[in-house]
Amino acid sequence: MKLLENKVTLITGASRGIGKGIAELFAKQGSNIAFTYLSSDEKAKQLESELASYGIKAKGYKSDAANFAAADALVNDVVTEFGTIDVLVNNAGITRDTLLMRMSEQQWDDVMNANLKSVFNLTKAVQRPMLKAKRGSIINMSSVVGVKGNAGQSNYAASKAGIIGFTKSVALELGSRNIRCNAIAPGFIETEMTAALDEKVVQQWRDSIPLKRGGTAVDVANLTLFLASEMSAYITGQCINVCGGMLT
Ligand code: NAP
Numbered sequence: 001m002k003l004l005e006n007k008v009t010l011i012t013g014a015s016r017g018i019g020k021g022i023a024e025l026f027a028k029q030g031s032n033i034a035f036t037y038l039s040s041d042e043k044a045k046q047l048e049s050e051l052a053s054y055g056i057k058a059k060g061y062k063s064d065a066a067n068f069a070a071a072d073a074l075v076n077d078v079v080t081e082f083g084t085i086d087v088l089v090n091n092a093g094i095t096r097d098t099l100l101m102r103m104s105e106q107q108w109d110d111v112m113n114a115n116l117k118s119v120f121n122l123t124k125a126v127q128r129p130m131l132k133a134k135r136g137s138i139i140n141m142s143s144v145v146g147v148k149g150n151a152g153q154s155n156y157a158a159s160k161a162g163i164i165g166f167t168k169s170v171a172l173e174l175g176s177r178n179i180r181c182n183a184i185a186p187g188f189i190e191t192e193m194t195a196a197l198d199e200k201v202v203q204q205w206r207d208s209i210p211l212k213r214g215g216t217a218v219d220v221a222n223l224t225l226f227l228a229s230e231m232s233a234y235i236t237g238q239c240i241n242v243c244g245g246m247l248t
Helices: 017-028 041-052 068-082 105-133 144-148 154-177 199-208 217-228
Strands: 008-011 032-037 058-062 087-090 136-141 179-186 239-242
Touching: 008 017, 008 068, 017 032, 017 041, 017 087, 017 217, 032 041, 032 068, 041 058, 058 068, 068 105, 087 105, 087 217, 105 136, 105 154, 105 179, 136 154, 136 217, 144 154, 144 179, 144 239, 154 179, 154 239, 179 217, 217 239
Parallel strands: 008 032, 008 087, 032 058, 087 136, 136 179, 179 239
Antiparallel strands: none
16 A cells, blocks of 8 residues: 555655655655746656656646745645645755855855745645645654754754754644644755765765765655654654764
């Protein structure tokens, strides 16, 4: 039996990386998929047809998760097209890394808006269909950096720590309505973004991880699937690391 048969999942930032991995796994598990992206039109089109080949309904939306009005309009469009939203995965995120001494107001604002405000925007908007359906699972992509901090990433770490506080509060507010909310804290996950880094540096990271490898989008997607499905029916308000033991 498929774990998400006939469900509707909305995933932000799925044109590549972890979001794409989640979309692929969820589609294989029977979920219809609405996903967003910011600028990768070609990749989004390709993903739409790949997902549809698993026999589910799939649609990509060009929509800025950081924009409150756009997020609200997106959720209305998805509900009109798909009927409801059972699962929301707040995955879209960016980095603008630099030391605090050099960080501009713009770099701070861009990261907070794309990573944290986006989670508020989408979660607030999906409350309506989820309250109506009397069920839902919301999964927010944090980071081990949000738990531990990281030099050169004070903006990113603050946004990811904010996601954890938001997740726990939403879980407390909506638990009685059968709506669960959890966060995932990935460690070093090898995506297109990390492929651009110096191989020597990447190897040093791998060597420092207890499981001796970087994570994959599938490693993160597997936990996301568990949190989306009824397998995790009694789990809410948690932040779970997927980091190969990096943060232990
Ligand atoms: P990625 O490869 O850079 O992909 C980011 C995705 O988000 C893309 O689809 C991008 O769309 C989309 N996006 C960015 N800003 C957006 C916005 N304002 N509105 C809508 N979509 C937007 O990132 P990733 O490595 O897969 O990371 C995914 C999530 O996991 C992020 O939240 C990240 O912080 C978190 N994370 C990643 C790692 C890691 O090691 N990779 C570790 C911990 C946490 P376009 O393609 O159109 O730009």
